Amino acid sequence: MNESDTSGSNPKSDCTLLNPTQIDEMHQMDFVGPRFIKGYGAISSLHLIDVVSTRVHIEQFDSKHMDNVIAFLIKYWSNNPIPKYLQVDNGMYFIGDFKNPRGFSRFVRLCLYVGTEVVFIAPSSPWMDGSIENFNNWFGSKFWDKETFEDMEDIRTRSLHFVDQHNDLGAWKKRNKKLEQVEPVRILKDAAEINLNKLPVTDGAVHFIRPVDDGGRINVLNEALKVGKEFISEYVWATIYTGTRKMNVYYRAKDQDVAVLIKEFDYELNMGVEPRRDDIWKT
Structure with missing residues (x-):
């Protein structure tokens, strides 16, 4: 079985170890597009959703580039709480x-620096990002594919109204639920002082949901690691701890409440790891 294709398998494992219940505990993020606007060119839309509150934030760009992702997050985190987890695909x-x-x-590196833990879903598995994919579908049918736009300024202006309507409706639907805010609330300060071109690797954790291939291996950051043939066609959860330079791999069967540590690797890095700074957040 190809590691990025589990469509023919029937895994007996839970894909995620997380079950967020608080606002800003987990966000999901994804790109939509590109869409080609006549007389202007290609536009892609970057979307962020809070899994618990369903509140979204979006912005359009001329390309799916990491610089745009970083600019989007810096601006958002300078005015809104940084989540405990940020889940994305493998783009x-x-x-x-x-x-x-x-x-x-x-x-x-930016996520480690600000103290959020990235979760990479399994390759070619958008269903693992259910919250943001649901919004993407809503965005497509109600706005992206329905309207005619002139240029970037036009779509950015009009998308703000669409997002406000979506968030207002989401708040109304959850009006009777007592949702709690994750603690502590951390908002980035002095973002302009961060050298985005020389971000260090900071003490923290990065997570990967990965299928086990026919050789009993998973692929994490372009490296095949053996976890055991008994887990072939199953999903496992791998966590890199940068501070201790370890990787732990966990497995949780669908009928189990607790994940089991099945493998531990030494994970040496070719760069230094700096301690997380607590003075980067607003008080």
Whole structure:
């Protein structure tokens, strides 16, 4: 079985170890597009959703580039709480290149720097990002594919009204639910002082949901790692702990409440790891 194709399998494992119940506990992020606007060119839309509150934030760009992802997050995190987890797919604008092993992209480094833990879903598995995919479908049918736009300014202006309507409706639907805010609330301060071209690797965690291939291996950051043939066709959860330079791999069967540690690797890095700074957040 190809590691990125589990359509013919019937995994007995839970794909995720997370069950968010609080606002800003987990966000999901994804690109939509590109869409080609006559007389202007290609536009892609970057979407962020809070899994619990369903509140969204979006912005359009002329390309799916990591620079745009970073600018989007810096602006958002300077005015809104940083989530505990940020779940994304394996696009190069998030994970980086598909060649060099154990390399941390600038996106991952930024997330480590601000204290959020990235979760990469399994390759070619958009259903694992159910919340953002549901919004993407709503965005497509109610706005993206329905309206005619003139240029970037036009779509950005009009998309703000669409998002406000979506968030107002989501708040109304959850009006009787007592949703709690994850603690502590952390908002980025002095973002302009961050050297985005020289972001360090910071002490933290990065997570990967991965299928086990026919050789009993998973692929994490362009490196095949053996976890055991008994887990072939199953999904496992791999976590890199940058501070201790370890990778732990967990498995949880669907009928089990607790994940089991099935493998531990030494995970040496070719760069230093800096401690997380607590002075980067607003008080």
